[in-house]
Amino acid sequence: MGQVTPVLYYASSMDQHISELRAPLGFTRAEDVSPDHEREGMLRARTLPFGVDPYGALDFRSCVLNDCTKLENTELLVDEAGFETIDLSSNVALQQAIETVRREDRLSTAAADALRLSLNGTPIRLANGRSLRIEHVADEGMIHRRAGPNGLDVNPDGMDGANGHGGAPGIHGDQDVLGTPLKQMMDGAAPTLFRHQTPDARNDDSSLFLLNLWIPIQQITRPLVLMDRRTLQPQCHQLRYGLPVTSFLDRDDEASVNDIWKFLPDPAQEWYFRSVMGSDQGYVFDTLGQAHGACILPGEEALEQLHLQIGRACEAVAKGDASALREATAAPSLALPEITTEAIRDAWQCMTELLAEAETQASEISALDEHWLSRARAAMDVVVRKSVEMRMVVTLSTE
């Protein structure tokens, strides 16, 4: 079960504009912050014990989420805001590889190789006549995520290499340009080679970037949220953090702790997401410090309950157990909050109707055939966020 119920505050309960939607984002608690003893003037966040419940260990703050699908004339460019939405629809080989991931519901070695092949050496058109050329997709760090609504665990077998990853509930930045493992991999040359900006270092001249490419397979729940980094005060709110990685990466002792970033909240920070996003689009964002995480949207608690109810109903139908089906469908559905996304509203409607159909047919359970089961399983699947991400070295061209 998910542990967080979104705390909802809206600018106006009469205003249905999705741009005023709020959701809790997970920041570092103030008591876990201390001066950094290695780099003067920096702050450090205490490393949380492995396996700790993030929902108890983070400071969740209700933040306005700006829905990029509803905004007009907002320029969010990767070299300014730290992230940018890109169009991936014309890369046929990429779309075929993503389709394989979707069908297999995991990232196989063959699919990962196909994704790298579809991207290495290719250009990506950006806004305002700019473009990226992908020089290299990293061998490490390509993963598939499955995140259930409201934090529901949909990875019962846990992490296994590139698979079994949930959504990242804490706001973080993926890599310190001065830290492990870049320091070891590049013999300390990363700050000279890559464009970056951190609280105590920046390179504004290089055209070479280390970027994450994040591609949704589906994301009506647990969307990726990203900060416009122009709204961040790095000296006050960006924190060094040591992340132990040996549980999911094959690393020797020297590189067993990644140097990443955590963040403190601030009212000036602006957050963005997309309420609807398919694999024809992706985000590129700065690996070297861009603040991001997976949030829980208002309405996900209702979808979580429906997901569990339909799962129990499917089991009852498959066994022909009418009394178990009545039990599964008896609980009233949680209502949606007044303001949620259209995609969540559509999913809630579809799932509610499927349960009503099953309840009506409970006395003649055999009438609920494979057709109902396949629609029910599809409705459950739609509310699981799935995505693929990787890191890549790119050259930015502004001409």
Ligand SMILES: [Fe+2]
């Ligand atoms: Fe990340």
